[in-house]
Amino acid sequence: MVAGPLPAPSGTGKDRLRLWIRLLRASRTIEAELRERLKKEFDTTLPRFDVMAALYRAPEGMLMSDLSRFLLxxxxxxxxxxxxxxxxxxxTRARRNGDRRTSMVRLTDEGTKSFATIAAAHEGWIGELLGKVSEEDARRLTGMLTSFRSNWEGRE
Amino acid sequence: MVAGPLPAPSGTGKDRLRLWIRLLRASRTIEAELRERLKKEFDTTLPRFDVMAALYRAPEGMLMSDLSRFLLxxxxxxxxxxxxxxxxxxxTRARRNGDRRTSMVRLTDEGTKSFATIAAAHEGWIGELLGKVSEEDARRLTGMLTSFRSNWEGRE
DNA sequence: CCAAGATATTTCAAGCTTAAAGTTTTATGC
DNA sequence: GCATAAAACTTTAAGCTTGAAATATCTTGG
Structure with a gap:
């Protein structure tokens, strides 16, 4: 065989490590800012917001296991x-006729109303916090991250 | 927040919101994987690793406030x-002569040795987990995230 | 039917995280 | 000097997080 120079499997991991560190710092910075604003303006927390956001997209409700899978x-x-x-x-947790192990978790009317208000503010905050990222960069970056994610989907 | 696209059809913020969600999901996925491996292979945690990584870069030691600022x-x-x-x-926490409120935090010899081992594995994991991101994309992405961050530095 | 395994969820202990309040030490204004 | 403020850190209470063990329910092969 004519084995040419091997493609240096790990030799260039430096840029990826740097990327990971930036990624982590960026998300932590934004997360901290969101947490603070959620607390100050709506007296709630990020985890609560996450759960409510998931339920908002699923008016028919979600199982506990759906929630934990979706929210990672x-x-x-x-x-x-x-x-x-x-x-x-x-x-609310609504017991199901079929399977008594599970319950459908749903937003109440109050929860729905409350979430809609908070979500509107949230979207504005993100627009503000990521304001310096152009729409084009945002799309490109999203694409990169999506392809990365699909690489990992289903592994766990 | 790992919420899906919100129904609010606000014209311009949409791409940035999507970007934020991807960013968060990506970092959470990687973080979860790292946490699990750190636990399984080295019986340690991500926060411990973060602190040790910071101290490794500062052989002269760091103040508690330096650490909290650096680690966000x-x-x-x-x-x-x-x-x-x-x-x-x-x-170790070494009391200082000058200011008795503070103490210099340093890695012990054992800590340094331990961290070096873990860090080597860690770098390999990142290379593996981000393997699908080309080096060029990694650099471009890092650039975008860096400029984003500088937009925020000094706000808090 | 029913024992054995699979599923869905909760409970638990340990650790992480924050914001706010408290402690100790240093710096400053008068 | 010395009261007062500022700075560095720790403590506390409440909540978040995980992985593992416990509970309850369903499914299935015989």
Whole structure:
């Protein structure tokens, strides 16, 4: 065989490591800002917002396991957050006839109304925080991240 | 927040919101994978790794406030993580002559050795997890994220 | 039917995280 | 000097997070 110079498998990992660090810092910076604003302006938290956002897209409701899969967090975690949302009257757990292990989690009317308000502010904040990223860059970056993600989907 | 596209049909913010969601999902996916491997292979955690990584770059040591600023986390948070690292013998708090409020936090020899091992594995993992991102894309993406960050530096 | 396994969820212990309040030490204005 | 403010850090309470163990329910092969 005419084995040419091997394509240096890891030799160039430096740029990827740098990318990861930037990625992490960017998302942490934005996350911190969002958390602070959610707390200050709506007296809520990011995890609660995440759960409500997921439920908002699913008027028919979601199972606990749907939620944890969609949000990329553990089962036990969702239990606690939903417990608190239920106790605040924003969400309900509806027992199902068919399978008594599960329950459909849904936004209440109050939860829906509350989320719509917060989501509008949230979208504005993101526009502001990412204001310096041009729409074109945003689309290109999104594309890169999407292809990255599809590389990982279904691994866990 | 790992929410899907919100129904708000605001014309211009849409792409940025989508970008934010992708960014968050990507970093959470990678973070989860790293956390799991750190636990399984080295019986440690991401926050511990982050602190040790910061200290590794600063052989002369860092103040608690330096650490919390650099890592983008709260003061009290760093206190707990450093406490645990100290109790494991990986880090020391050296009282300073000048200012008795502060102490220099440094890696111990054991901590340095331990971190070097873990960091090597970590760099390999990142190379693997971001393997589908070309080096060129990685550099371009890093550039975008860097300019974004500089937009925010000094705001808090 | 029913035992054995699979699923869906909750509980638990340990650790991470923040914001706010408290402690100790240093710096400053008068 | 010395009261007062500022700075560096720790403590605290509440909530988030995970992985593992426990519970309850459903499914399936015999």
């Amino acid at each position: 967090v553990s089962n036990g975690n969702v239990t606690g957050i939903v417990d608190r949302l239920v106790s605040e009257g924003l969400v | 986390v709260s003061n009290g948070n760093v206190t707990g993580i450093v406490d645990r690292l100290v109790s494991e013998g990986l880090v």
